[in-house]
Amino acid sequence: MFRMWGKLWKDNHLLKDTVVENGQKDSRTHKVFQALEEICYEFDLGKPIWLSSNVSEFQRHSKTRFRKDSFIEEVPFDYLEIQVLEEDD
Numbered sequence: 001m002f003r004m005w006g007k008l009w010k011d012n013h014l015l016k017d018t019v020v021e022n023g024q025k026d027s028r029t030h031k032v033f034q035a036l037e038e039i040c041y042e043f044d045l046g047k048p049i050w051l052s053s054n055v056s057e058f059q060r061h062s063k064t065r066f067r068k069d070s071f072i073e074e075v076p077f078d079y080l081e082i083q084v085l086e087e088d089d
Helices: 028-042 052-061
Strands: 002-010 013-022 063-067 079-086
Touching (some): 002 028, 013 028
Antiparallel strands (some): 002 013, 002 079, 063 079
């Protein structure tokens, strides 16, 4: 089972969070993008742009933060954090 946690933060306070699960046989990359899409849908957000800093941070720690500069529209929070909680072996 693949599980990803999405969290919205503002002024060091957690505004919203959700966990997305994916049990399909697919590549890790595809699962990450699907989970991010579901998180953004649930939070009513446009999909963020992956900057090189996001890619390298996610590759190292399975976690990254999308700040305001990753979104095209104005957002009412400081950042969206995604973190992989569980992956298939």
